[in-house]
Amino acid sequence: MTQQQCVPSHVAIIMDGNGRWAQHRNQIRAVGHRAGLKAVRKIVTYAASIGVKVLTLYAFSSENWKRPSTEVSALISLFIYALNREMKSLNKNNVRLNIIGDISRFSNHLQNMIINAEQLTKNNSGLVLNIAANYGGRWDILQSAKKITEQVVNGHLTLDDITEERFSLEMSLYNLPEVDLVIRTGGDYRISNFLLWQIAYSELYFTDILWPDFNPSLFDEAIKAFNTRERRFGGIDDKEQTC
DSSP states (O other), X not given: OOTTSOOOSEEEEEOOOHHHHHXXXXXXXXXXXXXXXXXXXXXXXXXXXXXXXXXXXXXXXXTGGGSOHHHHHHHHHHHHHHHHHHHHHHHHTTOEEXXXXXXXXXXXXXXXXXXXXXXXXXXXXXXXXXXEEEEOHHHHHHHHHHHHHHHHHTTSOOGGGOOHHHHHTXXXXXXXXXXXXXXXXXXXXXXXXXXXXXXXXXXXXXOSSOGGGOOHHXXXXXXXXXXXXXXXXXXXXXXXXXX
16 A cells, blocks of 8 residues: 555445355355455454554344354354454454444343453554444434434433434444445445445445455555545535545
8 A cells, every 4th residue: 555545544344255255166155254254354454554443344234134044153153253263362453343233133142242342342542343243224223213212202302403413423333433435345236234324425445356355455456446536525526635
């Protein structure tokens, strides 16, 4: 990466293609998910090294429960494995872990692991790593709407108090920089119910590369493309604007 390039503060990645990567090698899909975890390690390390402040990874969507039970079990087992194996390294490297999504559907054991992992790293001041697990953008918006409604019913808010800014306070990632860049691997051109509220003005980058093959050089390509965009946020071009 060249020094002239502007590094986006917050990058979100839809990590697609693990299953196809395995199928192309005549392996079961779980093999692809394990290979995908290796790519996660590389990208987390690299993102921290170049100055990305927040990295949000779409690991398990609320729709993924529709997949075959064997694959769902493999994904959950890999999540547990990753928490067990990676936590000491993340903590040592000053990474703060944050899990977003409805974790209530997970086992009590996994929920406790998530809570403990977040507690272990909560005071770290380096890269913030958000893992979206059993997450959906519509779920996120609905949860915010329910919380806001409850506060109105209880008299803590009036209808006039409900602004975009107030609504955002009840959303996942409310206390973090807005998403600058969304990367999707795997060749599909869709958002798949990911951070629907939070990426309203994000730049989108799509690549045919399957997630297990995604690496720091390809991450640089995405950032290079990001640097060619004119981010107007609904306004006019501002040449003085920086990312």
